[in-house]
Amino acid sequence: MILDSDRILVQGITGREASGMVEDALAYGSRIVAGVTPGKGGQQVHGVPVFDTVSEAMAASNATVSVISVPAVAVLDAALEAFAHGILFCLVMTERVPRLDTCKLLVIAERAGCTVIGPNTLGLIRPGIAKLGTIGGRLDNVRQSFRLGRVAVLSRSGGMTTEISSFLTNRGIGQSIAIGVGGDPIVGANFTELIKILENDPSTDAVVIYGEPGGAAEEQLAEHLKREPSRLRINAFLSGRFVDEIEGVRFGHAAVVVEGGRGSVRGKAAALREAGVFVADRFDDILEGLS
């Protein structure tokens, strides 16, 4: 499982957000072994050595995971550098990455066999083991919100990743992993890819999914589950039902043709139910069948 024994590289480590993240993640037990910021090689951030290039950082550290926290304009470049040097798991925290760059990044990631989470994610956490990204915020809040257990949380919203985990923790249900998959229309690993990974994870028995209007990640998962039923108990909560009722102002046909009617919360809920997923009408009902 990710973070069991991974060594972590942070690209953009000297940035304000990244350096705060490194401090918290180290204190939580994450094995951050190197950082990269071009032009700042030789410095240290909370004791982590900084290099000018991924190449040098890899030679010194043998990292397997990279967290990217660089400005949007530099994300594609940073990711390509990571893929070129054998990084196998990459988390892109940066927001507002143009989707052309995300797409180009994912094409190369597939070729390199690298799993990408994000862009636009707060990160992921394996309670009690390690965390990547700013998920949970201050450490006291992280410790209060997440607790080790057997339910995986997959969420399209960073804030809701913590909210759902905290809600479960409060009711005595721990998490095996919690992942913010990223809020953009196009992201790397989504529900389907992650469920496939969790299928083989002996530490996970159930999954709680948080979905939103737009895109087709929920429908895609429903189609996957119909083809390949899962051993996991899957509960979903979908927000933004009111968005369905607001008359969309259409612009052209292309999106409608491609999405083929997907995207509405009502449609997503129906597709998931048909695939055997429990869809909670009220947020509090996500506990259904979990223990």
Added chain:
Amino acid sequence: MRLLEHQAKKLLANFGLAFTQPLLADTPAAAMAAMERLGKAAVLKAQVPFGRRGKAGAVRFVETPLEAQRAASELLAMNFQGVKVTQVSIEEKLTFLRELYAGVTWDTQAKRPVALLGAGGMDIEQCPPECLARRIFDPWIGFTAGMGREMSTRLGLKGRTLVGISEFMKKLAHAFLMSDAVTMEVNPVAETLDGALIGLDARVEIEDDAMYRQQDRMAALGQLVSTTTGRPPTTLETEAQRIDAIDHRGVAGRVVEFDGDLALLIGGGGASLTVFDAIRRYGGKPANYCEVGGNPTEEKVAALTKLLLSKPGVRKIAVIMNVVNNTRADVMARGVLMGLERSGREPSKTISVFRIPGSWEQEARAFLAKSGVEALGRETSLDAAARMAVERNGSP
């Protein structure tokens, strides 16, 4: 950003695509003068950033300058989805052999750009699958004319049409990638008697997050239309945008006004959707939707609080966020109280619930207690907090 039809045509013409040339008029008299210059049968179209203009009566065919004047005066009096028409285009009414549909957009499931080619233009959504070809392509390679020819043969296109439309698709896909487009669509593409392919209408939307590298290209097109608002923003929404722009730190905006009596200061994005749904399920009438997150400054929160409370008919304000990661609960609390003070409202009577668990929660709790407000913690779920907000707002 959505481009108006004439802007979209101008942008795509820079990539070698041919279009009918629109003359623009913002008064009936100018439309009449344009028609005199054109001197042949013409099409008048309202320049608004929406599709389905034909069905809404925003496209008119005219033969004479007088007809153009009359049609323009009707179009210029129109409201289209709440947007007032301020400009019409006048262009030659073309005679053609056939219409095609050409589009490029993103397939979010495949995570790739996808090219679409349709035999028969206009109502492409209604056409059976065999008259629409789609082809996903790699943005590193781009779209080749060969891919276009394969799509064409699938539709049964032959000869000069096949060759011409394949080149057309290649240029459109190139424009799509170069301009950071979300959607590009030429509909219809008309094949004229002499075999030329000419776009009669075009729709283009450019990704907001890529505007930093598209500024030169876009500046040449004149004023652009914001994508997010289907209708023009209300005064409240405009003011909220201004407040959010005071400072780049955090979001305290994305306000959508509704016709209710309970002001909502909610966040982040996912929790805002969740809380809004829950408020309505429990019979509450939200005065607004909004998103707060990313640790906004006290000043932004105060200004937004005051603004939301200024809406006539609003009784109380509910402050509800998910367990916060980066946003500081104490900064939120200070901001809200500052906003109440500026509104001359008493905290304990105006805040229906305050629920921001997470980072700096204890500091927030202590601060609010001094003003007689009891903060709720994480043991109260988003759903329960929404229900309490509705109950405490009271009925009018």
